[in-house]
Amino acid sequence: MSKPRLWLQLFEREAGRGLGRREQLCASLRQAMRAGELELGERLPASRVLAADLGLSRVTVEAAYGQLEAEGYVNRAVGRGSFVAIASGAGGQRKRPSPAAPRIAPLSRRGQLITATGGCEDPLQPRAFAAGSPDLRAFPLALWRQLLNRRLRSDAALLGYGDPQGHPALREAIAGYLCQSRGLRCRAEQVLVLTSSQQALQLCATLLLDAGDALWMEEPGYRGARTAFAAAGAAIVPVPLDAEGLCPPAGAAAPRLIYLTPSHQYPCGMALSLPRRLALLGLARQDSRCFIIEDDYDSEFHYEGRPMPALQGLDEAGRVLYVGTFSKVLFPSLRLAYLVLPEALVQPFTVARSVQDGHSAQLPQAVAADFISQGHFAAHLRLMRQLYRERRAVLQEALSSLGWLSAQPSAGGLQLAALLPQGQEAAYSRAAAARGIATPSLSALYAGTPAQDGWLLGYAALTPEEIRQAVAALAPIGTSPGRRPRLRT
Ligand SMILES: Cc1ncc(COP(=O)(O)O)c(C=O)c1O
Structure with a gap:
């Protein structure tokens, strides 16, 4: 039997049990391993390939592989692949794994939760239409090199350990920029410099969430955030959106955390309206344990007038944690991002950060500070x-x-949501991939049943010619449904 047919047959064997797609895939692979249909050391297909064969999103396959790894059925080696880790036999007793599949140590519960998320993935190369990449070809490298050389010539202290909260000059520069351009009310003392928004979200999850705590997330929403909160064992409540953004049920009790992208909802693009902002701040004020995480990931790229000022600027009660990143506005490998914290959280977050990784690299922080303060x-x-x-x-x-x-x-951003005729996403994505075009999935961003099929098309890193060529390559794969799909809110 051809390989794709084998996978499909294994998968369909577990259909009709009322399982979600990820659990169905896990169940079919467990069963096949126990029955000896998959042998110890056998390589499983790459998640991208299996996703295409089964008409699933890659996120689903990654999550299933992650779960099976946490359970000990699969070993995964970065750059090598995923391998069957058990031999068939009574109850699936484990044998010595083959050299191709190195054993990993048994994981803690926390470790299992983390690996079960499937992890995060960012595009390595900007290409049509990978989402979230800025144009690196347009970055002023010569200027950056000049600033770097100047610091290297004059500031040997930058080679030593640094302040866990961040280089003072960069914290000053960030606070100044945010107060002036994003309407925040903050001082440099409230800024914590980190490597990424992802680290900021991970810290919020570690310090503010106990397993089972309720957390509201926009539905659909940012996968990196969902991953960080799921890894902490949060009870994630997907909250629907309407034209004004997050639309919580009337009278709902305040959760422990609310994660928002209020300037430019990820991925749908609307801004959270002022009445909703005030209502959410009011809700958070009613419960001293409730905090709002404002992820302002790309508000610098707003093309229709100015973006609404940040929610943090409206916060009178110290309930908003503001997350920003230099990944899009400078370059991703810089690994610089920041949290602006309510006063009461600065010390615990700084301590936790020092426990995680000490501090961010000093030299790039100093250069970024110069880049900002000198007007570049x-x-x-x-x-x-x-x-x-x-x-x-x-x-x-x-x-x-x-x-x-x-x-x-x-109104802005580096990518655009585009809707497909319902039910077509997997097939159209396969056809696009066969033409070398990446089409990040919209349906994969839903925690529950996806309400929309579509793509999130990154364009910022592509020249106009590259954009036209890529759209021309997509043209033959679809047929007009007669009526264009509209975003359901
Ligand atoms: C909503 C959102 N937050 C944060 C980030 C990026 O953050 P970082 O590279 O700093 O982890 C992204 C990147 O795509 C994003 O879409």
């Missing part, structure tokens, strides 16, 4: 905004020629 940051943002606005227009125009893909309105 503002100039770079102006230039990038112009570039990305043009690219968004090119993509919108190119997509409008396809009858089957409906670009959703968006």
Whole structure:
């Protein structure tokens, strides 16, 4: 039997048991291993390949592999693949694993929760239409090198250990920028410099959530955040969206945490309205344990006038933790991001950060501080905004020629949500992949049953010509459904 058919047959054998798709896949692989249909040391297909064969999202397959690894059925080796870790026999007794499948130590419960999330993945190479990549070709490298050399010549202290809270000059520069451009009310003493938003979310989860605590998330929402909260054992409550953003049920009790992308909802693009902002702050004020995490991941790239000021600026009660990152506005490998914390949380978060990894690298922090304070940051943002606005227009125009893909309105960002005829996402994604085009899945961003099939198309890193070519490559794969899909809220 051909391999894709074998996988499909194994998968379908567990259908009709009322399992979710991830659990169905786990059950079918466990069963096949116990029955000896998959042998000890056998390599499982790459998650991308299996996802395509079974019509699942890659996230689902990754999560299933992660869960099976946590349970001891599978060994995974970075860069090598995933391997069957048990031999068939009574109860699936484990034999010595083959050299191809090194044993890993048994994991803690926490370790199992973390690996069961399937982990996070960012695009390694900017290419059509990987989401979330800024244009690295347009970065002023010569200027950065100059600033770096100047610091290297004059500041040997940067080679030593640094302040866990972050280089003072960078904290000053960040606070100044946020107060002026994003309407925050904060001092440099409230800024904690980190390596990434992901680390910020992970710290919030570690310090504020106990297993089983309720956390509200936008549905659909950012997978990196869901991963961090799921790894902490949170009871994640997906909250639906409408045109005004997060729309919690009337009279709902305040959860422990609310995670929001209020400037530009990820992935749908709407801004959270002022009445909703005030209502959520009011809700948080009623319960001293409730905090709001504001992930302002790409508000610098707003193309229709100015973005709404940050929610943090409206917070009178110290309930908002503000997350920002330099991954999009400078470059991802810089690994610099920040949290702006209510006064009472600064010390515990700084201690926790020192326990995790000490501090962020000093030299890049100092260079980033110089880049901001000398005015280069503002100039770079102006230039990038112009570039990305043009690219968004090119993509919108190119997509409008396809009858089957409906670009959703968006005030900014590096990517655009586009809807597909319902039920077509897996097949269309396979066809796009066969043409070398990445089409990040919209349905994979739902915690529950996806309400929309679609793609989140990254355009910022692509030249107009690259965008047109990639859309032309997509053109033959779809047929017009007659009526364009609309975002359901
Ligand atoms: C909603 C959201 N938050 C944060 C980030 C990125 O953060 P970092 O690279 O700093 O972890 C992204 C990147 O795509 C994002 O989409």
